[in-house]
Amino acid sequence: MTKDELTFQTEVRQFIAEYLSPELVRAGKNMTSVFADYDCALQWHKILDAKGWAAPAWPAEFGGTDWTQNQHQIFQRELKLGNAPALMALGIQMLGPILIKYGTEQQKQEYLPRIRSGEDIWCQGYSEPGAGSDLASLATRAERDGDHYVVNGSKIWTSFAHRANKIFCLVRTSTEGRPQAGISFLLADMDTPGISLSEIIGLDGTVEQCQVFFSDARIPVANLLGEENQGWSVAKYLLEFERGGHNYSIDHQKLLAKARAIAGRQYAHNGVCYLDDAAFSDHLAALEIDAIALEFTEQRIKASDAPGSLTSVAKLAGTELSQKISALASDALGAHNAPLQRDALEVNYTDEVIGPDNAITTFAEYINMRAATIYGGSAEIQRNIIARAVLGLR
Amino acid sequence: MESSSAGNFNDEQQMLADSVAKYLTETYDFETRRAVANGDLLTPQPQWQQFADMGWLTLPFDERDGGFNGGPKELAIVFEAFGEHLVLEPYLETVVLAGTTIANGEEALKKRYLDGIMAGDIHAAFGHGEAEHSAERYYVATSAVQSADGWRLNGAKSVVANGPLADVVVVSARISGDVRSPQGIGLFAVERGAAGFTARDYVTVDGRRASEIILDQVDVGAEALISSARETLDQTLDLGCFAVCAEAVGAMQALLSATVEYCQQRRQFGQPIGSFQALQHRMVDMYIALELARSLLGATTDALANNSRHSERLISALKYRVDQSARAISYGALQLHGGIAMTDELNVGHYFKRLALIEKQFGSAQFHLQRFKQQPII
Ligand SMILES: Cc1cc2nc3c(=O)[nH]c(=O)nc-3n(C[C@H](O)[C@H](O)[C@H](O)COP(=O)(O)OP(=O)(O)OC[C@H]3O[C@@H](n4cnc5c(N)ncnc54)[C@H](O)[C@@H]3O)c2cc1C
Numbered sequence: 141m142t143k144d145e146l147t148f149q150t151e152v153r154q155f156i157a158e159y160l161s162p163e164l165v166r167a168g169k170n171m172t173s174v175f176a177d178y179d180c181a182l183q184w185h186k187i188l189d190a191k192g193w194a195a196p197a198w199p200a201e202f203g204g205t206d207w208t209q210n211q212h213q214i215f216q217r218e219l220k221l222g223n224a225p226a227l228m229a230l231g232i233q234m235l236g237p238i239l240i241k242y243g244t245e246q247q248k249q250e251y252l253p254r255i256r257s258g259e260d261i262w263c264q265g266y267s268e269p270g271a272g273s274d275l276a277s278l279a280t281r282a283e284r285d286g287d288h289y290v291v292n293g294s295k296i297w298t299s300f301a302h303r304a305n306k307i308f309c310l311v312r313t314s315t316e317g318r319p320q321a322g323i324s325f326l327l328a329d330m331d332t333p334g335i336s337l338s339e340i341i342g343l344d345g346t347v348e349q350c351q352v353f354f355s356d357a358r359i360p361v362a363n364l365l366g367e368e369n370q371g372w373s374v375a376k377y378l379l380e381f382e383r384g385g386h387n388y389s390i391d392h393q394k395l396l397a398k399a400r401a402i403a404g405r406q407y408a409h410n411g412v413c414y415l416d417d418a419a420f421s422d423h424l425a426a427l428e429i430d431a432i433a434l435e436f437t438e439q440r441i442k443a444s445d446a447p448g449s450l451t452s453v454a455k456l457a458g459t460e461l462s463q464k465i466s467a468l469a470s471d472a473l474g475a476h477n478a479p480l481q482r483d484a485l486e487v488n489y490t491d492e493v494i495g496p497d498n499a500i501t502t503f504a505e506y507i508n509m510r511a512a513t514i515y516g517g518s519a520e521i522q523r524n525i526i527a528r529a530v531l532g533l534r
Numbered sequence: 535m536e537s538s539s540a541g542n543f544n545d546e547q548q549m550l551a552d553s554v555a556k557y558l559t560e561t562y563d564f565e566t567r568r569a570v571a572n573g574d575l576l577t578p579q580p581q582w583q584q585f586a587d588m589g590w591l592t593l594p595f596d597e598r599d600g601g602f603n604g605g606p607k608e609l610a611i612v613f614e615a616f617g618e619h620l621v622l623e624p625y626l627e628t629v630v631l632a633g634t635t636i637a638n639g640e641e642a643l644k645k646r647y648l649d650g651i652m653a654g655d656i657h658a659a660f661g662h663g664e665a666e667h668s669a670e671r672y673y674v675a676t677s678a679v680q681s682a683d684g685w686r687l688n689g690a691k692s693v694v695a696n697g698p699l700a701d702v703v704v705v706s707a708r709i710s711g712d713v714r715s716p717q718g719i720g721l722f723a724v725e726r727g728a729a730g731f732t733a734r735d736y737v738t739v740d741g742r743r744a745s746e747i748i749l750d751q752v753d754v755g756a757e758a759l760i761s762s763a764r765e766t767l768d769q770t771l772d773l774g775c776f777a778v779c780a781e782a783v784g785a786m787q788a789l790l791s792a793t794v795e796y797c798q799q800r801r802q803f804g805q806p807i808g809s810f811q812a813l814q815h816r817m818v819d820m821y822i823a824l825e826l827a828r829s830l831l832g833a834t835t836d837a838l839a840n841n842s843r844h845s846e847r848l849i850s851a852l853k854y855r856v857d858q859s860a861r862a863i864s865y866g867a868l869q870l871h872g873g874i875a876m877t878d879e880l881n882v883g884h885y886f887k888r889l890a891l892i893e894k895q896f897g898s899a900q901f902h903l904q905r906f907k908q909q910p911i912i
Pocket of ligand 1: 263264265266267269271272273274296297298299300349511514515516517518519520521524800802803807810812813869870871872873874876
């Protein structure tokens with residue numbers, strides 16, 4: 141780290157020490173998926189915004205920062221390892237960059253400040269019951285009627301739709317030509333008449349995804365982002381952020397620390413704790429090696445103007461590694477995976493937990509991590525992309 | 535992709551297999567199971583009495599005690615079917631673990647509990663694991679000290695499955711030796727109502743029930759000591775281990791079938807996703823993982839039935855293999871189902887959760903690897 145970077149790190153640490161309350165830390169620690177407690181996430185979002193740090197990756201003219209890549213990396217690492225709750229990121233990390241690239245002046249002015257301040261919470265309506273991996277086959281129809289589109293259809297697996305007041309979605313505006321050619325990118329208010337949702341209970345027993353229904357929902361044509369029938373290019377630009385924008389290596393550090401903490405306390409057999417068991421610790425070491433390899437892969441992506449294929453490599457290797465580490469943590473936790481302790485994940489829970497403190501998150505985290513190779517382009521789709529685009533196999 | 539693991543059945547075994555399969559197929563669908571999972575923590579599952587009426591609860595007990603005299607093959611038949619239907623009822627705890635242990639006890643003790651267990655009136659549990667030592671087979675810090683007219687027990691047991699319903703809990707307590715000594719561990723029948731017995735009851739991530747149990751100066755009579763032989767503890771834990779492995783094989787079979795069926799029916803890119811070679815190969819690997827586990831289950835069943843000196847080694851081999859296979863199959867099933875796998879509504883994730891907990895029961899992978907290595911080579 142350079143001297144400037146050290147100064148910056150100190151500044152971030154001081155900020156965290158001052159503003160990240162014990163309750164917010166609890167919300168960060170108790171995360172079992174990419175989402176934290178809603179109220180805490182929002183509270184932290186506002187604190188960051190007041191400092192000008194809610195959307196640091198945006199250009200400074202839109203309220204971002206002019207940090208270097210290393211500063212971004214330091215910032216993210218300090219927040220994550222300091223157990224800050226994750227922000228609801230779809231607006232900041234995904235919609236923001238495309239608004240900046242494709243949005244009209246009016247759209248930028250209308251939406252960007254509200255994303256940055258946390259006033260608007262966005263969800264992403266791409267997938268449909270019939271269109272998952274084959275996203276281009278999506279069938280939600282948007283028909284032009286004067287200044288509005290009349291939208292009919294349904295979106296599924298929409299994360300945090302029940303907490304969002306806005307949705308960005310892909311809709312079909314034409315059935316001519318290639319399926320990709322008739323897709324448009326629309327922004328909508330969740331309280332638009334004709335938009336409704338049903339919550340989906342996840343495997344861990346909580347609600348994070350929803351199905352969103354459009355029934356003659358009238359959405360102003362002014363809410364089109366990019367040109368009509370150009371939605372596919374807009375979305376592809378966005379997918380780059382979904383796949384490459386994430387620092388998996390920081391996740392790995394946190395997951396490894398947790399696995400180690402559990403393995404140092406729980407016994408594998410006859411007086412030998414997991415950390416001291418040869419087979420277990422070899423396995424852990426092998427995963428640490430992969431984590432280092434991935435960290436440097438991410439650095440190469442950041443240093444490159446055209447990361448292209450490495451982005452898919454990072455997403456694939458990064459998610460699969462997260463899954464392996466969380467499985468190892470769950471292994472070491474042994475019998476203490478069993479108690480269902482959803483209450484204990486609430487930030488204001490005060491009773492004693494069953495088993496070690498980290499027992500409350502480990503199993504849910506392990507389960508939820510299985511989704512990381514499904515969303516944002518499944519592992520199989522990523523492999524297809526690498527095979528075709530990188531290795532030239534067809 | 536059928537052929538049961540237990541190999542050839544005689545007529546009686548075939549009847550048992552048919553009756554269990556028929557009952558579960560007809561009455562234990564996923565919604566029924568969901569209702570069982572959501573049932574009141576302290577109320578026995580409504581199906582339990584039917585299990586008793588069909589005679590299932592007498593299965594492993596001696597004819598002289600009024601049992602069916604079933605062996606490992608019968609147990610495997612029942613547990614495979616339980617796994618396939620994700621049965622939640624505490625058969626493992628009440629009948630296999632507590633029941634067969636109590637069957638080693640004095641007549642008075644058997645009279646008090648065994649008839650009731652077989653009739654479905656008495657519920658039981660087995661409390662052995664302690665805090666961070668649950669994977670250590672012989673770690674017992676809970677103490678048993680001889681008193682004027684019996685024993686006084688002190689200690690704590692964690693994640694005691696079926697604890698909330700159990701009228702009687704068979705707990706391990708140390709009579710002599712170091713906390714990790716395989717010798718000197720007694721198995722005691724303790725009633726939940728006993729003075730000094732407290733339990734924190736909860737549901738588990740796989741829809742079952744368990745308790746954290748504290749024994750604070752609990753006095754039991756002399757007859758409460760069932761056995762202090764290392765063999766009794768080993769046999770009980772190995773039988774439980776064997777039973778959950780059979781259950782896992784049933785669950786893995788169900789997961790593989792569900793996945794193959796789903797991939798034939800789900801279409802993306804204008805074709806069934808099962809037509810993609812990447813997915814075909816993954817399902818083939820799942821199938822291989824299943825069959826390897828099934829083969830070891832069959833071998834272990836035979837070894838146990840013949841009282842072979844290789845049974846211990848085989849049980850560890852089986853458990854280790856089942857853990858590996860369960861992982862390969864449940865990860866594959868989730869991945870190939872895509873987003874829908876991650877919902878509470880679909881049964882696939884529930885199989886995953888059950889298998890994940892089976893992996894963590896009856897000793898860690900490391901324990902079984904160690905024991906396998908230490909046993910004589912066949
Ligand atoms: C936790 C979670 C959160 C999500 N959040 C959102 C969200 O906020 N917004 C949103 O729009 N969507 C979201 N999704 C949906 C996600 O993007 C889809 O689940 C994903 O695109 C896969 O689609 P699918 O579920 O329909 O599976 P399918 O496409 O049906 O895939 C099933 C299986 O087939 C495989 N497969 C498909 N095609 C091929 C092929 N050509 N070659 C080889 N294998 C193939 C897949 O890899 C997968 O293993 C979320 C999903 C999850 C699990």
